[in-house]
Amino acid sequence: YIKEGNMGEKVIRNINHYILENDISLKKLAKTAGISYNTLWGILNRNKDIALGDYIAICKALKEPIDFFIPIE
Numbered sequence: 001y002i003k004e005g006n007m008g009e010k011v012i013r014n015i016n017h018y019i020l021e022n023d024i025s026l027k028k029l030a031k032t033a034g035i036s037y038n039t040l041w042g043i044l045n046r047n048k049d050i051a052l053g054d055y056i057a058i059c060k061a062l063k064e065p066i067d068f069f070i071p072i073e
Contacts, residue, residue: 007071008049014069015058016044024062033061 019029030040034057043050059066 006048008047010071011055011069012044012047012050014071018062018064018069019044029058029061033057 018024019026026040026044027037030037033040033054035043035054039054040058043054055069056066059068062068
């Protein structure tokens, strides 16, 4: 899990912002990433961390580099 301090929360916040800014359907993203809709919704709305495999699947589905959503500190 990406879980260093509140790094997971920041990564999830960045993903949420990207989804809203680009008007991306969660159902379509979940399907493309190979993650169930309920799992994706839970990651984005309830979790404070994200499994590395889910993170990579989301990056690939959005066609963004693996480090795209990781904040520079």
